[in-house]
Amino acid sequence: MEGIVIIPIGKIDSEVLRDIANALKEAFHCEVEINKGISIPQDALNTRRRQYHSTTILKKIKSIKPENFNRVLSVIDVDLYVPELNFVFGEADIYSGVTVISLKRLRQEFYGLRPDKGLFHLRAIKEAIHEIGHTYGLDHCQNPKCIMYFSNTLRDTDNKGPGFCNTCLSLLEDYLVV
Ligand SMILES: [Zn+2]
Ligand SMILES: [Zn+2]
Numbered sequence: 001m002e003g004i005v006i007i008p009i010g011k012i013d014s015e016v017l018r019d020i021a022n023a024l025k026e027a028f029h030c031e032v033e034i035n036k037g038i039s040i041p042q043d044a045l046n047t048r049r050r051q052y053h054s055t056t057i058l059k060k061i062k063s064i065k066p067e068n069f070n071r072v073l074s075v076i077d078v079d080l081y082v083p084e085l086n087f088v089f090g091e092a093d094i095y096s097g098v099t100v101i102s103l104k105r106l107r108q109e110f111y112g113l114r115p116d117k118g119l120f121h122l123r124a125i126k127e128a129i130h131e132i133g134h135t136y137g138l139d140h141c142q143n144p145k146c147i148m149y150f151s152n153t154l155r156d157t158d159n160k161g162p163g164f165c166n167t168c169l170s171l172l173e174d175y176l177v178v
Contacts (some may be wrong), residue, residue, distance in 0.1 A: 003030050004132060007061060008037035009076040009100075013162040015077065015122050016103065023162065024073065024132060029176060031056040031069075038064065040078060054080040054091040054100055062098045071097040071135050072127055075153050079104045089127050089151055092134035101132035105154060123154070126161045133168070142167050 004024050006017060021032045044056035063073045080088050080126040081084075090101035106123040107117045129147050141148035147161030148168050164172060 003067055003069045004028065004032045004073055006032065006034045006072040007064075007072055007074045008034070009057065009061075009074050010037070010040040010078070012037065012075050012077055012103070016121055019121045020073070020075070020124055020128045024128060025134065027162075027164075028128050028132060028136070028172075035066065038042050040076065043060065046081070049081060051079045051081040051087065054082055054088055054102075057100050058091060058093050058096075062093065065096065065098060069086070071132060072099065073132055074098070075104045075124075075128075076099045076100060089157070089175070090131045092131045094134050094137070097135045099134045099135060101127040101131055106157075111154075116159060119158075122162070123157055126157055127151075129162055133164070133172070136172055138164075138168055138171060143167075 006021055008017060014117045017034050021034055025032045041057060044052040048051055057076065061072055065072055082088055087105065089105065090099060092099040103124055104110065106119050108114060109118040126147060133148050138151045140147050143149060145160055146165035146168055147163060149156060149160045151157040
C-alpha cells in the first residue's frame, strides 16, 4: 500500500507523533498510521560518542518494516550520528523507504533556552517531511527556503519549509500522480 507508518523508538510524546502524522498526510496525500513502538536498539549506541548510530537504527527498522506500508518514519529521542558528522537530525534509506528522525536537538531546552512546544513540533514536522521526501526520490535542494534543503544547523531548519519549492513540488507531483 502507498502509505507511511510511524514507528516510535523508545518513549515518544504522542502529541508530537499525531502532529507529524497529520503533516505527512497533508504533504504526501497518503495514509499515515502510528504503530506500536519498539525499544531503543542498544547495539546502535556508541559509548565513546554517547550517541546512537542512525544507520544501525535504520537497519533494525528495515528488519521489522510492516508489509502493508511502503514507507516508514521512525522517531527517536536520542542524539544520532553518522561517522562523518558530529550529529544528524535524521537519515533516510531511499531504497527501502525507511527513515529515522531524532527529536533530541529540536527542543529549545537543548540549547539552554525556554521551552517552545509549537516551535518544537514544527521542527519535528519539517524533519519528518524532509526525510520522507527523500524516499520519493527528492534530493537535497539548493533553495534555502525549501524543505529539501540540507539542515546543517537548527537555524537552517527554522529558515526553511515546511513546504517544497516549486521545482521539488513538481517532481513530487509527478511521482504522486502515477
Ligand atoms: Zn536530507
Ligand atoms: Zn526544493
